[in-house]
Amino acid sequence: MMPEREQDSLVELLDRLLNKGLVLNADVLITVAGVPLIGLSLKLLAAGIETMLEYGVFEQFDQSTRAWALEHRVTSPTLMAEEETKMNFFGSYSQNQGKAWNYGYMYLTNRRIFGWHKAFNKILYEVELKDIQEVVLVTNVHEEKERKELCIKINNDSVLSLHSVNIESVYDTLISGIYSE
Numbered sequence: 806m807m808p809e810r811e812q813d814s815l816v817e818l819l820d821r822l823l824n825k826g827l828v829l830n831a832d833v834l835i836t837v838a839g840v841p842l843i844g845l846s847l848k849l850l851a852a853g854i855e856t857m858l859e860y861g862v863f864e865q866f867d868q869s870t871r872a873w874a875l876e877h878r879v880t881s882p883t884l885m886a887e888e889e890t891k892m893n894f895f896g897s898y899s900q901n902q903g904k905a906w907n908y909g910y911m912y913l914t915n916r917r918i919f920g921w922h923k924a925f926n927k928i929l930y931e932v933e934l935k936d937i938q939e940v941v942l943v944t945n946v947h948e949e950k951e952r953k954e955l956c957i958k959i960n961n962d963s964v965l966s967l968h969s970v971n972i973e974s975v976y977d978t979l980i981s982g983i984y985s986e
Contacts, residue, residue, distance in 0.1 A: 826852030832846050892913040910923055913978055917931055937959060939956075940955065940957050940976065941955075942954075942956075953968070954966050
C-alpha cells in the first residue's frame with residue numbers, strides 16, 4: 806500500500822484543524838484491582854475562532870468580548886488641564902535626525918506638540934511649545950523622493966522632525982501657537 810498524501814506537513818494539519826475543527830468526546834474510568842477510583846468525562850473542541858462562530862459555539866463569548874473592547878477603546882489622548890487641541894493629524898516623526906521614522910497620530914495643542922500611539926494609548930514624544938527654539942520647514946529626500954519636513958529644534962539641543970501630507974498647515978499653526986504665548 807502506498808500513502809495517498811506523502812507531502813502533508815504540520816502546517817497543513819493545523820490549517821485543516823483550524824478550518825474544519827476537531828471534536829473529541831471521551832469517558833475515562835481508572836480502576837485498580839477492579840475497583841473504579843476516578844472517572845473522567847472529557848469534551849474537547851478545537852477549531853479556529855471563525856469556525857467556532859460559524860457553528861455558534863463562541864457566539865455569546867464573542868459578543869461580550871467585542872462589547873468590552875468597544876467600551877474600553879481609547880479614541881483620543883488625555884489632555885492636561887486647560888489644554889485645547891488646535892490640530893491633529895497622522896504622520897511620521899524622527900528624533901535627533903535618526904534614520905528611523907515612526908508613525909502615529911500627532912497633536913498640536915495650545916501648550917505642546919506630541920505624538921500618540923492609538924493602539925497602545927502611549928505618548929511617543931512630547932515637546933512643550935515654550936521649549937521650542939526654532940521651527941524650520943525643509944525639503945529632504947526620503948526613499949528617493951523629495952518631501953517637506955518640519956524640523957523643530959528644542960532647548961536641549963535635540964531635533965524633532967515631522968512629516969505629514971499637510972505639513973505646511975502644521976507649520977503655520979505651530980508658528981501661530983508659539984508666538985501667541
